[in-house]
Amino acid sequence: xxxxxxxxxxxxxxxxxxxxxxxxxxxxxxxxxxxxxxxxxxxxxxxxxxxxxxxxxxxxxxxxxxxxxxxxxxxxxxxxxxxxxxxxxxxxxxxxxxxxxxxxxxxxxxxxxxxxxxxxxxxxxxxxxxxxxxxxxxxxxxxxxxxxxxxxxxxxxxxxxxxxxxxxxxxxxxxxxxxxxxxxxxxxxxxxxxxxxxxxxxxxxxxxxxxxxxxxxxxxxxxxxxxxxxxxxxxxxxxxxxxxxxxxxxxxxxxxxxxxxxxxxxxxxxxxxxxxxxxxxxxxxxxxxxxxxxxxxxxxxxxxxxxxxxxxxxxxxxxxxxxxxxxxxxxxxxxxxxxxxxxxxxxxxxxxxxxxxxxxxxxxxxxxxxxxxxxxxxxxxxxxxxxxxxxxxxxxxxxxxxxxxxxxxx
Amino acid sequence: xxxxxxxxxxxxxxxxxxxxxxxxxxxxxxxxxxxxxxxxxxxxxxxxxxxxxxxxxxxxxxxxxxxxxxxxxxxxxxxxxxxxxxxxxxxxxxxxxxxxxxxxxxxxxxxxxxxxxxxxxxxxxxxxxxxxxxxxxxxxxxxxxxxxxxxxxxxxxxxxxxxxxxxxxxxxxxxxxxxxxxxxxxxxxxxxxxxxxxxxxxxxxxxxxxxxxxxxxxxxxxxxxxxxxxxxxxxxxxxxxxxxxxxxxxxxxxxxxxxxxxxxxxxxxxxxxxxxxxxxxxxxxxxxxxxxxxxxxxxxxxxxxxxxxxxxxxxxxxxxxxxxxxxxxxxxxxxxxxxxxxxxxxxxxxxxxxxxxxxxxxxxxxxxxxxxxxxxxxxxxxxxxxxxxxxxxxxxxxxxxxxxxxxxxxxxxxxxxxxxxxxxxxxxxxxxxxxxxxxxxxxxxxx
Numbered sequence: 001x002x003x004x005x006x007x008x009x010x011x012x013x014x015x016x017x018x019x020x021x022x023x024x025x026x027x028x029x030x031x032x033x034x035x036x037x038x039x040x041x042x043x044x045x046x047x048x049x050x051x052x053x054x055x056x057x058x059x060x061x062x063x064x065x066x067x068x069x070x071x072x073x074x075x076x077x078x079x080x081x082x083x084x085x086x087x088x089x090x091x092x093x094x095x096x097x098x099x100x101x102x103x104x105x106x107x108x109x110x111x112x113x114x115x116x117x118x119x120x121x122x123x124x125x126x127x128x129x130x131x132x133x134x135x136x137x138x139x140x141x142x143x144x145x146x147x148x149x150x151x152x153x154x155x156x157x158x159x160x161x162x163x164x165x166x167x168x169x170x171x172x173x174x175x176x177x178x179x180x181x182x183x184x185x186x187x188x189x190x191x192x193x194x195x196x197x198x199x200x201x202x203x204x205x206x207x208x209x210x211x212x213x214x215x216x217x218x219x220x221x222x223x224x225x226x227x228x229x230x231x232x233x234x235x236x237x238x239x240x241x242x243x244x245x246x247x248x249x250x251x252x253x254x255x256x257x258x259x260x261x262x263x264x265x266x267x268x269x270x271x272x273x274x275x276x277x278x279x280x281x282x283x284x285x286x287x288x289x290x291x292x293x294x295x296x297x298x299x300x301x302x303x304x305x306x307x308x309x310x311x312x313x314x315x316x317x318x319x320x321x322x323x324x325x326x327x328x329x330x331x332x333x334x335x336x337x338x339x340x341x342x343x344x345x346x347x348x349x350x351x352x353x354x355x356x357x358x359x360x361x362x363x364x365x366x367x368x369x370x371x372x373x374x375x376x377x378x379x380x381x382x383x384x385x386x387x388x389x390x391x392x393x394x395x396x397x398x399x400x401x402x403x404x405x406x407x408x409x410x
Numbered sequence: 411x412x413x414x415x416x417x418x419x420x421x422x423x424x425x426x427x428x429x430x431x432x433x434x435x436x437x438x439x440x441x442x443x444x445x446x447x448x449x450x451x452x453x454x455x456x457x458x459x460x461x462x463x464x465x466x467x468x469x470x471x472x473x474x475x476x477x478x479x480x481x482x483x484x485x486x487x488x489x490x491x492x493x494x495x496x497x498x499x500x501x502x503x504x505x506x507x508x509x510x511x512x513x514x515x516x517x518x519x520x521x522x523x524x525x526x527x528x529x530x531x532x533x534x535x536x537x538x539x540x541x542x543x544x545x546x547x548x549x550x551x552x553x554x555x556x557x558x559x560x561x562x563x564x565x566x567x568x569x570x571x572x573x574x575x576x577x578x579x580x581x582x583x584x585x586x587x588x589x590x591x592x593x594x595x596x597x598x599x600x601x602x603x604x605x606x607x608x609x610x611x612x613x614x615x616x617x618x619x620x621x622x623x624x625x626x627x628x629x630x631x632x633x634x635x636x637x638x639x640x641x642x643x644x645x646x647x648x649x650x651x652x653x654x655x656x657x658x659x660x661x662x663x664x665x666x667x668x669x670x671x672x673x674x675x676x677x678x679x680x681x682x683x684x685x686x687x688x689x690x691x692x693x694x695x696x697x698x699x700x701x702x703x704x705x706x707x708x709x710x711x712x713x714x715x716x717x718x719x720x721x722x723x724x725x726x727x728x729x730x731x732x733x734x735x736x737x738x739x740x741x742x743x744x745x746x747x748x749x750x751x752x753x754x755x756x757x758x759x760x761x762x763x764x765x766x767x768x769x770x771x772x773x774x775x776x777x778x779x780x781x782x783x784x785x786x787x788x789x790x791x792x793x794x795x796x797x798x799x800x801x802x803x804x805x806x807x808x809x810x811x812x813x814x815x816x817x818x819x820x821x822x823x824x825x826x827x828x829x830x831x832x833x834x835x836x837x838x839x840x841x842x843x844x845x846x847x848x849x850x851x852x853x854x855x856x857x
Contacts, residue, residue, distance in 0.1 A: 005744050010690060013748060026503035026526060030588055030607045031638045031657055031697075032753050038693035039747065046690075 007047035014040040420839055421855040422789060422802045426480055428465070429848035431793070441844040443831055447511035447519065450835040453481055453842055454521060455849055456506025460490040462523055462576075464534065465849075478840060481851055485534055487576035490525040502527050508593050510602070512615075520579070522602065526589040529604055531580035531615060539567040585611050585621045592642045598649040605642035605654060612666075624672045625654060625664065640698050640755075647707040655712060659683075659696035663723065679721050681728045691743045691752060699755035704764040705836075711767055713758040716740060718769050718779065733779040733786065736771050738809035738820045751825045761834045770829025773818065774845050775805055791829060791843045791850040801855060 005013070014036050021028055021036075430439060438459025445454050453465040466484035493502040503526055512520040518535040543565040547553055588607035595602040603624070604611050610625035625642075629635055637658040645651035650666045662675035683692065695715035703710045709730070712719050716737060719729035735756075739746060746752040751772070758769040770776045771788070779786045788805045808817040831844040839854035 005748075010744075010747075017750075025501055026505075026589070027498075027500040030635075031591075031640065034635060034638060034657060035694045035697060035753065039690050042690045042693075 007043040007050065010043040011040060011047065014043065422839075422841075422852045423798070423855050424796060424800045424802065424850070425478075425798060425840070425853045426851040427793060427796060427848055428463075428481075428483075428851075435847045439847040441831060441847060441849060442505050442507065443509050444833045444842050444844045444849065445509045445511060445521075446833050446835055446842065447521075448513045448836060450837050450840070452484065452511070452519060453833070453851075454509045454511065455842075455844065456489065456509050456523060457847075458503075458505040460488055460492070460504030460506060460525065462487055462489045462506060462509065462521075462532070464574075478838065478853055478856070485574040485576055487532070489523045489530060489532065490528065493527070495527075507590055510593050510595050512595060513599055522593055522595065524590050524593050524604065527583065527586055529582040529590070529593060529613075530578050531582075532576050533579045534574060534576045537573045537575060538569060538571075540570045541565045542568045580615065580618050582613055582618050582621065585613075588638075591640060592654075594643040594652065596644045596649050597647055601649075603642055603644060603652060605639050607638040610639065610642055610652075610654060610672075622670075624666060624670075626671065626673060627656075641701045643701055643703055643710075645707055646703050646705060653701055653703070653710060655698035655701040657697040658693070659698055659714060661698065661701060661710070661712060661721065677723070677726050679726050679729075681719070687740070689743060691747055694747070694752050695743065700757040702758055702760060704760050705762065706764055709764065711758050711760065713756050713769055715752060715754075715756075718758055718767060720767070720781065731781060733767070733777075735769055735777055736807070738807055739772075742820065746825070749825060751828070754828055754830060756829075757831050759832055759834045761839070762836050766834075768832050768834060768841065770832055770843070772825050772828050773807075773823040774827040774829055775807075776829045776832055776843055789852075791845050791848075791852075793848075799855070802852065 017036050018033055018040075021033055429441075430436075438457060438461075440458040441455050442458055443454075443456040446452070447454070451467050453467075455463050455465075457463075462485075463483060464485045465481035467481050468479040470479050489506060490504040492504045494500070495502055505525055506523050507526065508522075508524050510522045512522070514520075518533050521532050521534070523530055523532060542549065543563050545554075545559055545562055545565075546556070582604070586604065586606040586609065588609070590604055590606045592605040593602060594605075600616075601612055601614050604613065604621075605625075608626065608628040609623055611621040612624045613621045625639070627637070627639065637656045637660075640655050640657055642652060642654035645653070651663060652666070653661050653663045655661045659680065661679040663677040663679070664672035665676045666672060668674070668676060683696065698712045698714050700713040701710060708723060710721050710723065712721065712729075713735075716739060717735055718733045720731040720733075722730045743752060756770050758767060760767055765782055766778055766780050768776060768778045774791045775788050776791065777786060777788050788807070789802045790805050803816075806814075806817045807823065808814065808819050810820075813819050827845060829843055829845055833842045835841065841852050843850045843852065
């Protein structure tokens, strides 16, 4: 479908709709807001995938400048399969990493970024697999990629990241969409769109989410070598490694958790749930100043939140999971997370429009899930900021406390 | 079926239009539901202002046999008033979401009408006689001074102008936390169901202080919410069977004999999504807005944003027929999302013999699909053709490319003029089509 809007405007439109629905007569319409939240998530997935594409492209450029070797991308697939996951984890053609042979030659920072990116998408794909239980197992082999593994979807073989799958099927590119360069090898694959991850945590994705990121990048070369077979389960990582990887500058997908207070109108029970939300540019620096600042958390359980950080498309489902994260992807010091400051975002992406950072902050606010999108504060004296896409990041941060104290109307 | 040609095809003619002529539409006048009763003699409409207007078909005039009886206003009453829920600080709209008639058992008519929270059973009865000649009361109702009464007489009934009275007989309240979207009367004519976004309740028509919850899809944590109930209906013949549709495009058939709580469906009707049509808005356009059983009970029809699907109850994995209502809108979903039109909930209906289905579209167009001949037609509800017995001219929308004469291009469609509610007479070829604030009645051409 050809869409005149890019992901960012779609996100701001959706947020505007949700905001205005709160003042509509007759109360909040659950059905309509649920549908808007789906659009919001789809747009966010696309928006994030654009960011990843950008990052990957830069990393590729770095590699090519450094190594001047022909990339092995098209021959190497990294079928990261989490322990316990079926070996039919999806392919991810566009995110193929370079082979292990030149791994050591790569710039470590870029490699870390890319591994995080990779695992993020791996998680995403696995989650979607689990979610939708595609009957046809997908082979991870290169041959399968070329031949087109039969899949539940129309002949498409790679379950590209759900965000990427949101590309218009006819190939009309979204503005700013740069997924093409991610596939240096085969021609762009048809996009089988698994339905986006839904908000249901009852699917058994918790183990996948927990364990997949534990596949250490170090295992990449070995699994790459064995690419002709479905991947053996990646050895569990040492948490230390992962923490070590964390400080690498990361420009995407870090999940932090915040809490939302939910009032159930039926039982009049007040519960506090944890959300995951996208920590846009939480840089994994030692300070992670954003984490120490921003909204006063209602106690942010960073451990649980950090677990899900590489999983932007799925944080809705991860809201309440008490994962015993051994990933420890929290910044040193374990300071509670908060949405990243605008400055960091713009550091990375200086050419982004101001809207982008606003959007990213809004994404971080609303990354949590449905209740994060539909919240009312009948008791709060603060008014939420108008969601018009021009939202000032500072405003967003200042009001984060209000949002997290929001009482869900349903 | 409706076609431009002659032969056995039906030709639809304008019959009547009800409602204000103004272009400026008062919000309270927006029609929100249309329903024929079991005989087709009565046609009820509900509007956003909480009013119900009932039209009655006049008896056919044998002399003027070229047309069937006209529908004239029979009764008008205020069914629901706006309310305020103080506990939740919510205003409850008075808009009538659905009207369902009960089969007639005596001289009076009964219908159920519902807004977002409360269902009411109305009795509509006629009074054409009144007693006169009371001893203790004057004719105007004032009491006479007993000392002035010198004689006794027996009061007698004398004819009077027909008066139609509507009185609420039952009020079924406080059973729904979310917005009621459907009511459906069981074939036992004793019970009915009401469905909101997350729950379905079973009522007895005589009992108002309690209802029985038969479906509850509310997740333990509202953050896990993925779908809502969008419509529900009882099977026309099996009093134990009902279906409900979801925002994800699935329909579940439940058997009340299986368990008290019908959370587990007996059948799940779902068509796999076509991956080539994936877009930002796939979830929205796959949400089912209406589900209707055929009169036979063998099939059911669902309406999503772009299509109408006919399902055989014996086959769950895909519909037996799919009709595209306005596929040319698929490339416009972005703008339709911006102006909120993508959330419009179109209804659909069967004709009496289950051979034709009808649904509405934009620009005051409505569409009919003949299941036997596989032909379809697009007609317009417009005051321009408002001479009785004017045959409606089929319309055509030009999706792209060169526009032929008499075609309308997609970009010139008026998306504010939408036909969401249509109804087909249970026995005859008479249809009621509701535009924003007008009700059009069309009949087939009778020669």
